[in-house]
Amino acid sequence: MLLLNPGPVTLTERVRNSLLQTDLCHREPEFFDLQDEARKRLVAAYELDPAKWTAVLMTGSGTAAVESMVAGIVPEGGRLLVVENGVYGDRIAQIAKQYGIEHEVVKYEWMQAPDIDAIVAMIDAKAFTHVAIIHHETTTGRLNAIDALSRACGERGVGLLVDGVSSFGAEAIDFDGGGIVAVAATANKCLHGVPGAAFVIVRRDALTKAASRTYYLGIARLAKLQDERNTPFTPSVHAYYALVEALREFEDEGGWRARHARYAALAEQVRAGLAALGIESALPPDESSVVLRAYRLPAGVTYETLHDALKAKGFVIYAGQGGLSKSLFRISTMGALDASDMDRLIASVAELVR
Ligand SMILES: *Cc1c(COP(=O)(O)O)cnc(C)c1O
Secondary structure: OEOOOOOOOOOOOOHHOOOOOOOOOOHHHHHHHHHHHHHHHHHOOOOOOOOOOOEEEEEOOOOHHHHHHHHHHHHHHHOOOEOOHHHHHHHHHHHHHOOOOOOEEEEEEOOOOOOHHHHHHHHHHHHHEEEEEEEOOOOOOOOOHHHHHHHHHHHHHOEEEEEOOOOOOOOOOOOOOOOOEEEEEEEEOOOOOEEEEEEEEEEEHOOOOOOOOOOOOOOOHHHHHHHHOOOOOOOOOOHHHHHHHHHHHHHHHOHHHHHEEEEEEHHHHHHHHHHHHOOOOOOHHHHEEEOOOEEEEOOOOOHHHHHHHHHHOOOOOOOOOOOHOEEEEEEEEEOOOHHHHHHHHHHHHHHOOO
């Protein structure tokens, strides 16, 4: 079965086999070597200066990393502006509410791009200390324009928190070009690991001001202990094995730029193939990520029909979220997939719509 959902992804044999390594106690030096290698490779993935940036690992899915980032990096007394144009922006707003963080939400329709000029005007008018935005809003496949927002935040001394869960490893992220203070992500999307390990890439100076609103996901404590080759709790050891192997493979294959190019080629192949069958992209390619694209369901075909027919051929596609479930379906090209897989996918769709 090939997974075309936005994570977990189809594994390479190399990563799958890494799960079969020796049993490991998380209080032994062998585990801390693994943790150190994962952290080092995550910082190196975007060629960051380890004196300025660190990777904080945790056990959980991508949401754990987003929650750890929001609950920790907005300091006591901080004011957060949340940009929402999809499910994941809404999730950050819920996290802020749950922790009692003073915040406002600037909402856009799920098919719409955020208006960066209007957001900057809001920052100026209302003295926010932090802004949170989704980089790749997986709800629609839209790649939000974080660079312009990051520059504006940087000029104002405002910290930008980025949910990079479905972009880290495959899209450009200009960590040092503006106001980014933290990016949350996970092992099992563009990095091709397994679910269970998540992380935040964070500026060390932001950690010194971090709040301690959460116990298990407390980012400053996790960072401090990990720097001391320690861990507060039992980590998902096997997920760390897979993450480290996936990061070695990522480097061997040419890092994020090569992954970007590979995903872009696959996404374009799918777009062109579906377009030839009369199936339209929901967003123009230049507004979309290379990681996932949303498509309009062909007339007279329900998502369930399409899903079940493709599953019978060995492909798992993904529904639209919320109100978009009746009109859209989504195809992600993350994971161990190649052009011949996409040819078979298009042929399978062609069989159904003819
Ligand atoms: C997948 C995803 C998440 C996290 O989802 P989990 O199910 O917790 O892994 C968060 N944000 C975005 C943009 C995502 O695509």
